[in-house]
Amino acid sequence: MVCLYRLQGGWPSQTIERQMVERSPLAPARFPGLPPVKGVRLGAVSCGIRDRGSPDLFLATLARGTVVAGVFTRSLTASAPVEWCRAALAGGRARAIIANSGNANAFTGKAGAASVARTAEAVAGLLGCRKREVFVASTGVIGEPLPEDKIIAALPRLHEALSDEAWGSAAQAIMTTDTFAKGATRTAAIGGDRVVINGIAKGSGMIAPDMATMLAFLFTDAAIPVDVLQPLLARATARSFNSITVDGDTSTSDTALLAATGRARHRAVASPGDPHLRDFRLKLEDLAEDLARQIVRDGEGAEKLVTVTVTGAASERAARRIGLAIANSPLVKTAIAGGDANWGRIVMAVGKAGEKADPDRLAIRIGGVLVTVNGAVHPDYDEAPVAAHMKGREIDIEVDVGVGRGRAVVWTCDLTHRYITINAEYRT
Amino acid sequence: MVCLYRLQGGWPSQTIERQMVERSPLAPARFPGLPPVKGVRLGAVSCGIRDRGSPDLFLATLARGTVVAGVFTRSLTASAPVEWCRAALAGGRARAIIANSGNANAFTGKAGAASVARTAEAVAGLLGCRKREVFVASTGVIGEPLPEDKIIAALPRLHEALSDEAWGSAAQAIMTTDTFAKGATRTAAIGGDRVVINGIAKGSGMIAPDMATMLAFLFTDAAIPVDVLQPLLARATARSFNSITVDGDTSTSDTALLAATGRARHRAVASPGDPHLRDFRLKLEDLAEDLARQIVRDGEGAEKLVTVTVTGAASERAARRIGLAIANSPLVKTAIAGGDANWGRIVMAVGKAGEKADPDRLAIRIGGVLVTVNGAVHPDYDEAPVAAHMKGREIDIEVDVGVGRGRAVVWTCDLTHRYITINAEYRT
Numbered sequence: 001m002v003c004l005y006r007l008q009g010g011w012p013s014q015t016i017e018r019q020m021v022e023r024s025p026l027a028p029a030r031f032p033g034l035p036p037v038k039g040v041r042l043g044a045v046s047c048g049i050r051d052r053g054s055p056d057l058f059l060a061t062l063a064r065g066t067v068v069a070g071v072f073t074r075s076l077t078a079s080a081p082v083e084w085c086r087a088a089l090a091g092g093r094a095r096a097i098i099a100n101s102g103n104a105n106a107f108t109g110k111a112g113a114a115s116v117a118r119t120a121e122a123v124a125g126l127l128g129c130r131k132r133e134v135f136v137a138s139t140g141v142i143g144e145p146l147p148e149d150k151i152i153a154a155l156p157r158l159h160e161a162l163s164d165e166a167w168g169s170a171a172q173a174i175m176t177t178d179t180f181a182k183g184a185t186r187t188a189a190i191g192g193d194r195v196v197i198n199g200i201a202k203g204s205g206m207i208a209p210d211m212a213t214m215l216a217f218l219f220t221d222a223a224i225p226v227d228v229l230q231p232l233l234a235r236a237t238a239r240s241f242n243s244i245t246v247d248g249d250t251s252t253s254d255t256a257l258l259a260a261t262g263r264a265r266h267r268a269v270a271s272p273g274d275p276h277l278r279d280f281r282l283k284l285e286d287l288a289e290d291l292a293r294q295i296v297r298d299g300e301g302a303e304k305l306v307t308v309t310v311t312g313a314a315s316e317r318a319a320r321r322i323g324l325a326i327a328n329s330p331l332v333k334t335a336i337a338g339g340d341a342n343w344g345r346i347v348m349a350v351g352k353a354g355e356k357a358d359p360d361r362l363a364i365r366i367g368g369v370l371v372t373v374n375g376a377v378h379p380d381y382d383e384a385p386v387a388a389h390m391k392g393r394e395i396d397i398e399v400d401v402g403v404g405r406g407r408a409v410v411w412t413c414d415l416t417h418r419y420i421t422i423n424a425e426y427r428t
Numbered sequence: 429m430v431c432l433y434r435l436q437g438g439w440p441s442q443t444i445e446r447q448m449v450e451r452s453p454l455a456p457a458r459f460p461g462l463p464p465v466k467g468v469r470l471g472a473v474s475c476g477i478r479d480r481g482s483p484d485l486f487l488a489t490l491a492r493g494t495v496v497a498g499v500f501t502r503s504l505t506a507s508a509p510v511e512w513c514r515a516a517l518a519g520g521r522a523r524a525i526i527a528n529s530g531n532a533n534a535f536t537g538k539a540g541a542a543s544v545a546r547t548a549e550a551v552a553g554l555l556g557c558r559k560r561e562v563f564v565a566s567t568g569v570i571g572e573p574l575p576e577d578k579i580i581a582a583l584p585r586l587h588e589a590l591s592d593e594a595w596g597s598a599a600q601a602i603m604t605t606d607t608f609a610k611g612a613t614r615t616a617a618i619g620g621d622r623v624v625i626n627g628i629a630k631g632s633g634m635i636a637p638d639m640a641t642m643l644a645f646l647f648t649d650a651a652i653p654v655d656v657l658q659p660l661l662a663r664a665t666a667r668s669f670n671s672i673t674v675d676g677d678t679s680t681s682d683t684a685l686l687a688a689t690g691r692a693r694h695r696a697v698a699s700p701g702d703p704h705l706r707d708f709r710l711k712l713e714d715l716a717e718d719l720a721r722q723i724v725r726d727g728e729g730a731e732k733l734v735t736v737t738v739t740g741a742a743s744e745r746a747a748r749r750i751g752l753a754i755a756n757s758p759l760v761k762t763a764i765a766g767g768d769a770n771w772g773r774i775v776m777a778v779g780k781a782g783e784k785a786d787p788d789r790l791a792i793r794i795g796g797v798l799v800t801v802n803g804a805v806h807p808d809y810d811e812a813p814v815a816a817h818m819k820g821r822e823i824d825i826e827v828d829v830g831v832g833r834g835r836a837v838v839w840t841c842d843l844t845h846r847y848i849t850i851n852a853e854y855r856t
Binding site for chain 2: 073074075076077078106107108109111141142143251252330331334335337338340343344345347348350351352353354355356357359360362372374375376377415416417419420421423424
């Protein structure tokens with residue numbers, strides 16, 4: 001199947017034909033059922049930015065009083081919408097999130113910033129709110145002027161069609177090279193009362209920490225002050241969206257937003273450490289991890305999901321860096337693609353991470369089998385069960401570096417011929 | 429053509445069949461003619477570590493009074509020979525360099541260290557020098573015990589056959605996945621007298637700064653004190669072997685040695701900044717760059733040599749980091765493989781480097797053509813000449829980041845299907 005497609009990055013007006021990849025072999029069976037979140041209405045339409053007729057514009061409206069937290073790419077060439085959101089975040093309030101796919105509005109100079117402002121103004125006019133309460137995200141081609149007129153023209157129609165249940169089409173509208181829509185939901189208890197957390201996300205290439213071509217929009221009906229919400233999101237992001245990597249590249253457009261409408265009734269919470277927030281915090285982290293793993297499952301060309309658990313590091317941060325060094329190593333990733341439990345490459349990757357590790361205490365487990373111990377191959381090491389594990393879809397690598405108590409989990413996928421085919425953009 | 433081959437990393441005793449790649453399409457026409465270096469005798473034999481009958485053991489003997497400088501991998505899981513050389517370097521003197529291919533003697537625990545010591549003792553016994561004057565290097569499989577008995581048994585035969593002209597077979601003996609032998613020579617003037625600098629090197633995968641599965645042995649007949657030689661090598665290494673990348677991975681075994689026999693007659697030099705050393709310094713840097721570029725030309729699966737020049741950075745170091753961010757980006761490298769001048773991905777890579785850059789002054793040239801200026805596409809940008817340039821074997825990318833005067837050049841190759849095939853080790 002071949003379809004007209006626009007990829008991340010590329011020429012202005014460049015439309016390339018690429019083989020439409022089928023659904024990732026690691027995709028979940030179906031998009032999960034997401035319940036309504038009180039105070040959130042959403043919808044998606046096709047506004048014509050992408051050539052396909054599928055939805056490319058997403059709008060969520062948020063009840064009065066909604067507070068918002070955000071985490072953005074650390075790229076120094078961040079897109080115009082990211083710069084807008086960073087500024088808007090200072091207000092701490094959100095009434096809408098609008099996102100398009102097909103055009104990243106990145107590296108578009110002053111015209112790009114003006115496009116974001118015009119879009120936000122149009123949404124604000126429709127809703128009767130301030131423009132700085134409108135959060136904007138774009139993903140797609142870099143360097144091409146955003147045709148914001150198409151977005152603005154589609155707004156009334158989109159606004160008309162909002163509902164509290166359009167999570168699936170919302171998740172579809174923000175897809176670019178994704179092969180499946182990504183969503184998740186959790187229920188959390190705050191002091192005995194139940195609140196809902198829903199999330200949708202997109203991302204499949206250019207996925208790396210801090211962050212990636214990744215959009216994640218999370219919504220809850222909990223009533224959480226903005227100065228509590230922000231650290232909760234930052235911590236959840238570190239352990240999820242910033243703990244995944246597909247190709248080590250970092251996008252100009254990464255955006256994770258968490259909107260809390262405050263429409264649920266529960267006891268007041270005043271700090272991130274509030275014991276009544278514990279369940280919410282865990283469920284938020286679990287939901288973010290779920291979405292992050294879905295992104296890795298949709299990694300460009302991915303055929304295997306790889307979970308790298310690092311223990312015994314000097315700190316959680318050091319453990320994450322070692323895990324990412326393993327997960328980003330092309331030699332480790334190609335070995336996994338070939339079904340080869342090449343532990344020598346894991347040793348190499350630990351060595352290059354630049355974090356404290358004791359080679360004489362390094363222990364590597366693959367699929368739960370101890371491969372190396374005390375700085376050399378385990379004397380009773382049996383390749384057979386490890387070789388069987390490497391044939392599967394889900395690969396587990398555990399590395400203990402023997403110097404401390406830091407622990408982190410990182411997810412990645414293998415590096416396959418299909419990654420090259422997708423990204424070398426062989427034109428037909 | 430299929431041949432039995434051992435790759436970097438892998439199982440103990442693992443012998444894998446891989447498609448024997450022909451000579452890299454970027455290989456030079458022939459191995460250059462290297463003149464003798466007074467005080468250096470060298471040779472190579474097959475000692476049986478590799479299955480092939482080709483040479484796998486290299487020995488160079490150095491005249492009495494030879495001083496030596498060295499730069500090694502920064503990997504925290506460095507191989508036993510690297511640890512040996514680091515310690516031996518403290519003495520500053522060298523009488524021999526011995527190197528084998530086929531086995532890296534890395535992650536081999538205490539047995540590995542003992543193997544190095546036994547090898548050095550055997551060479552020292554043959555030459556009548558101290559064992560700490562023998563430098564040892566190994567490259568090949570990680571985690572397999574080094575059969576040093578094979579090395580020691582071959583020593584008398586190897587010593588017998590030494591000559592002052594065996595540069596080509598020496599360069600061959602240190603090859604692993606290399607598809608061609610790498611050598612270079614320069615003549616330099618020190619105060620009106622001529623000295624020779626010769627170098628051989630190996631490396632094709634796992635190539636990344638600080639450093640890579642890279643061995644480089646440089647020899648000169650100049651008389652240079654060791655405290656002058658070391659900074660000269662460090663600077664030359666920064667601008668050559670540490671400015672190349674194939675896949676961003678870092679080996680456990682990287683070693684660059686520079687031996688100065690002092691057999692040439694010239695005026696004495698006392699400091700790295702000595703004006704009489706200027707020509708020597710430039711020629712040394714030029715030779716190291718030549719060898720480094722040969723390594724990139726032999727990058728696993730390489731079909732294009734990419735030169736990334738970064739200007740306008742805050743410092744040379746910042747420029748190098750930005751250059752390496754571009755050169756290591758899988759998205760940039762796959763775009764080049766596909767012949768696509770995808771400047772959006774270059775913008776992305778600049779953004780992720782973490783070094784100061786001004787997006788509004790970012791200027792990108794591809795093949796000499798100005799593509800972006802002042803943070804957006806050049807208004808008169810014409811794709812045709814750039815598309816033609818991208819079809820060639822040598823790709824030039826120039827990026828000015830608009831904040832200072834720092835400049836660096838970095839070399840890499842494209843990321844192709846052949847890289848995946850080589851490294852995924854599809855077993856037949």
